[in-house]
Amino acid sequence: EIVLTQSPATLPLSPGERATLSCRASQSAGNFLAWYQQKPGQVPRLLIYDVSNRASGIPDRFSGSGSGTDFTLTITSLEPEDFAVYYCQHRSSWSFGGGTKVEIK
Amino acid sequence: EVQLVESGGGLIQPGGSLRLSCAVSGVNVGTQYMAWVRQAPGKGLEWVSVIYSLGDRKYADSVKGRFTISRDKSTNTLYLQMNSLRVEDTAVYYCARAYGGLDYWGQGTLVTVSS
Numbered sequence A: 001e002i003v004l005t006q007s008p009a010t011l012p013l014s015p016g017e018r019a020t021l022s023c024r025a026s027q028s029a030g031n032f033l034a035w036y037q038q039k040p041g042q043v044p045r046l047l048i049y050d051v052s053n054r055a056s057g058i059p060d061r062f063s064g065s066g067s068g069t070d071f072t073l074t075i076t077s078l079e080p081e082d083f084a085v086y087y088c089q090h091r092s093s094w095s096f097g098g099g100t101k102v103e104i105k
Numbered sequence B: 001e002v003q004l005v006e007s008g009g010g011l012i013q014p015g016g017s018l019r020l021s022c023a024v025s026g027v028n029v030g031t032q033y034m035a036w037v038r039q040a041p042g043k044g045l046e047w048v049s050v051i052y053s054l055g056d057r058k059y060a061d062s063v064k065g066r067f068t069i070s071r072d073k074s075t076n077t078l079y080l081q082m083n084s085l086r087v088e089d090t091a092v093y094y095c096a097r098a099y100g101g102l103d104y105w106g107q108g109t110l111v112t113v114s115s
Helices: none
Strands: A004-007 A010-013 A019-025 A033-038 A045-049 A062-067 A070-075 A085-090 A100-104 B003-007 B010-012 B018-025 B033-039 B045-051 B057-059 B067-072 B077-082 B091-099 B101-105 B109-113
Touching: A004 A085, A010 A019, A019 A033, A019 A085, A019 A100, A033 A062, A033 B101, A045 A062, A070 A085, A085 B045, B003 B091, B003 B101, B018 B033, B018 B091, B018 B109, B033 B067, B033 B077, B033 B101, B045 B067, B045 B077, B045 B091, B057 B067, B077 B091
Parallel strands: A010 A100, B010 B109
Antiparallel strands: A004 A019, A019 A070, A033 A045, A033 A085, A045 B101, A062 A070, A085 A100, B003 B018, B018 B077, B033 B045, B033 B091, B045 B057, B067 B077, B091 B101, B091 B109
């Protein structure tokens, strides 16, 4: 099983700033890495699949990158609706990371 | 349009059993990878189980031997049979379709295990 470690746990930022979220895998994750957004009281939403592919309807300010064991979700300019918790997931072992909360500074 | 609707949650005593259902529309449950994911109150997402299109199944270590995933192609429904429930199984349970990532999710059903 691949263990995913996300950092930081909390990321305080202001609207308009760039967000960089990290997801580290305990072993090579291939290209099977996905990212999700979850707002309070809502269902998780798929943002990125297979490292860098945006899901349907996801704005291009969201991008994913990385390889091997180190992956990144970047939000180029935070909109008010982007403040949420973000999870990475390995879609072969199915495990989730612990999440990063992007909060308003 | 793909829609998933869970049902079957509720309050159950430790050691009890519960079966969750996920009614699927818009895709054929028999040709998809379908998963269950749970979220304990105030906690992160935890993958529970997956059933592959050819019928293979996989479980998280935390539920292996207690939970069983299944599907009914005639009614296009996904199930999660949960036995020997523990307090730590308390969570919102989501069903989801896996294609690339988990791209369609139900609204979730709350399972509370408490005496």
